[in-house]
Amino acid sequence: MKDRKEIIEIKNLNKWYGDFHVLKDVNLTINKGEIIVVCGPSGSGKSTLIRCINYLEQFQEGSIIVDGIELVNDVKKIKAIREEVAMVFQHFNLFPHLTILDNLTLAPIWVKKTPRKEAEATAMKYLERVGIANQAHKYPNQLSGGQQQRVAIARSLCKNPKIMLFDEPTSALDPEMVAEVLDVMIELAREDKTMVCVTHEMGFAKKVADRIIFMDAGQIVEENTPEEFFQNPESDRLKLFLEQILSH
Amino acid sequence: MAIYNKINERKAPSNTKGPTVWIRENLFSTPLNVALTILGIMVLFWVIPPFVKWAYINANFAGTTREDCTSGGACWVFIRMKIDMFMYGFYPSELRWRINTVYGLFFVLMAAFKYLKSPLLKVALAHVYFIVGFLLVHGGFFGIEMVPTDKWGGLMLTIMVAAVGIVCAFPIGVLLALGRASHLPIIKSISVTYIEFIRGVPLITILFMSSIILPLFFPEGVTFDKLLRALIGIAMFEAAYIAENIRGGLQSIPKGQFEAADAIGLSYWQKMFLVILPQALKVAIPNLLSVAISLFQDTTLVLIIGLFDLLAMVRLSAADSYWLGYETEGYVFVTFIFWFFCYSMSTFSQKLEKRFNTNLR
Ligand SMILES: Nc1ncnc2c1ncn2[C@@H]1O[C@H](COP(=O)(O)OP(=O)(O)O)[C@@H](O)[C@H]1O
Ligand SMILES: [Mg+2]
Secondary structure, eight states, X not given: OOOOOEEEEEEEEEEEETTEEEEEEEEEEEETTOEEEEEOSTTSSHHHHHHHHTTSSOOSEEEEEETTEEOOSOHHHHHHHHHHEEEEOTTOOOOTTSOHHHHHHHHHHHTSOOOHHHHHHHHHHXXXXXXXXXXXXXXXXXXXXXXXXXXXXXXXXXXXXXXXXXXXXXXXXXXXXXXXHHHHHHHHHTTTOEEEEEOOOHXXXXXXXXXXXXXXXXXXEEEEOHHHHHHSOOSHHHHHHHHHHHOO | OOOOOOOOOOOOOGGXXXXXXXXXXXXXXXXXXXXXXXXXXXXXXHHHHHHHIIIIITOBOSOSSGGGOOSSSOBHHHHHHHHHHHHHTTOOGGXXXXXXXXXXXXXXXXXXXXXXXXXXXXXXXXXXXXXXXHHHHHOOBTTBOOOOGGGOEHHHHHHHHHHHHHHHHHHHHHHHHHHHHOSOHHHXXXXXXXXXXXXXXXXXXXXXXXXXXXGGGSOTTOOOOHHHHHHHHHHHHHHHXXXXXXXXXXXXXXXXXXXXXXXXXXXXXXXXXXXXXXHHHHHHHHHHHHHHHHHHHHGGGGGGGTOEEHHHHHHHHHTOGGGTTOHHHHHHHHHHHHHHHHHHHHHHHHHHHHHHHTTOO
């Protein structure tokens, strides 16, 4: 079993965009090594929530503690947290002017001051793991969407983060490429990394999630183990949501 | 169930391509188009033959004096006799090898650029080139004779003002563009004020200001090189335009690029210099090159503060009482030189665009 130590603690988190209350009293504790899947209708605040965890978004009330570091507007602390937390985006966000290899080594070389040789060796190791080592010298837009997303995952692994955040990593992909990305994610889930995935891939959720969280209108409405989540949904909103995404 | 056989590729029908089809579709497709084509051809016939007759068929190339121009066409002898003035101004003729060396080193620099991969090394080398070039032309050290800047002139001065102007203005422009995009209100408003102030003022005013007003800020007796004053004015002027073009480039970079750079832990300056600016500059290249082209043309304005660039040199020579009446040849020559440089720059920019295009989404 996984040990019980908390790695992310979110307490009474409230966030507004102008007057729009986007996150409402969110409380969530995630333990080391846990795999959390976040789902919910579009616009419910899923992205906003996970983007608060690496401070891409600021929040007005509440607190977030990541691996013992409290998130405040302080360059040093933000830097420390971003070394522990990696993020994979819906639209990959690879750097188009750099080769795949340079995309991977950029942060190790400039942020961690790793020697180039060593950084490249590490990068190649991760590219091999996601199955695209032979494309290392190409540019991102020479690759298919699925390959680009695997590169993005490899890039986020390069700094050996404790926590991985995924924001709908497969929703921008053509259907035939979803599986190759999910395979990589399933493999990652088997290690001791903590993962928070916003996704609507319910097969993935059933297979690897420790807990599934359902958000609606800026609130966490329900959280449960995968079995209970799908078999005994409690709230009407979740029942409706499951009906909609599982109906075809 | 229906089963379909594989269909092999075949050639496009022949009546959709070839020169005759191109001519029919592009030159004679509508009555208006036919009229425009005929009008165009007529204008060409009306302009080109007389010009060729004047500039080439009836022209005088040989000889050394005014009396050698007898045939009624262009008197290129004038250009030939004055070419050194046009190229080097009053730079002492026995020292002109120094300028030629700097021109030659430019090609060495270009060759080195082909072999160097790292952009950082390229920038460093370009700086070394500019400093070495300037010192060599200026002299006054290691026993190399000094040539004061009031002896500089002609094409050499034109190139030098344009090149130094751009090179100095570029880093200032980058900082101004970043300042304008900054979230810090003070930095942002300083940048905006500067850019908008400069853009509201013509270059000629800036040149007057830098040559007349700038010295007022310095104690009496401190003389300030005239060329240096012009260069400061031009660099300050160009920086604002460069900043605006780079800002356009910055705005075209998707938000996701900033977020990804933040998420992998880059600092603000790392994010800007490693991720955002390289992409923004690629987008801005065509516009930056047109800034360079217009600066090259605007260098002719330094004439009004008493510097003798190429155009000023030609005017001066045409006013020479011995060669009176040949200014047409002079201006045709200047036109050609300016066209040649500007056209080269624009071709270069198209090449760059093509090369960079592959990396852009
Ligand atoms: N930068 C922003 N400014 C204003 N409103 C925003 C911004 N980003 C997101 N929103 C709004 O916040 C809500 C939640 O967005 P988001 O977290 O992206 O939802 P989800 O990821 O669940 O689809 C949406 O209604 C969205 O329109
Ligand atoms: Mg989202």
